[in-house]
Amino acid sequence: MRRPATSTPSFGALALAVVIASLPRAGRAAGNEACALLTAAELQGVLGAKVSGLDGGTASKDAAICTGSTPTASVMLRKATREAGHEGMEAKGIQIAEKMGAKVEVKTFGPVTCSTMVPAKSMEAYGFNTTCSVLKGGRVGAVEVTVKSSKDMVSIEKLRPLAEKIAGRL
Numbered sequence: 001m002r003r004p005a006t007s008t009p010s011f012g013a014l015a016l017a018v019v020i021a022s023l024p025r026a027g028r029a030a031g032n033e034a035c036a037l038l039t040a041a042e043l044q045g046v047l048g049a050k051v052s053g054l055d056g057g058t059a060s061k062d063a064a065i066c067t068g069s070t071p072t073a074s075v076m077l078r079k080a081t082r083e084a085g086h087e088g089m090e091a092k093g094i095q096i097a098e099k100m101g102a103k104v105e106v107k108t109f110g111p112v113t114c115s116t117m118v119p120a121k122s123m124e125a126y127g128f129n130t131t132c133s134v135l136k137g138g139r140v141g142a143v144e145v146t147v148k149s150s151k152d153m154v155s156i157e158k159l160r161p162l163a164e165k166i167a168g169r170l
Contacts, residue, residue: 080139
């Protein structure tokens with residue numbers, strides 16, 4: 001059974017735009033709280049490669065995004081306040097991705113929701129995505145990994161423990 005994820009994975013510009021539209025406007029800021037959700041070492045343990053670049057990103061008082069990368073993956077950490085009225089945005093993002101031909105799988109484990117998104121053949125350039133997020137007390141924290149090849153995809157089972165760590169840090 002498919003349930004809406006707590007955080008929508010990116011899939012090309014369209015699905016990502018839906019998610020970004022649901023978050024408060026963000027500006028450049030140092031001391032980004034999203035970068036504190038996970039350490040580079042914790043990510044490396046799951047991804048099997050050194051993660052670089054987790055030292056900045058965009059932030060506002062209500063939302064923060066921190067990005068990093070490995071040789072085969074882009075990593076995004078997100079922390080935001082869940083705004084009233086945006087509860088259906090994730091499901092809309094999934095519907096858009098499915099209409100574009102993506103295969104989406106969503107699994108929920110208590111407060112943790114994880115999803116994978118495999119693009120249609122014509123959209124593979126946008127990448128293969130796995131996201132795990134947690135909703136706790138009106139705050140959302142997420143880890144998202146996007147890779148260019150299906151063979152490099154991170155499984156939900158491997159990414160889920162990182163979301164559980166995030167839950168303890170929200």
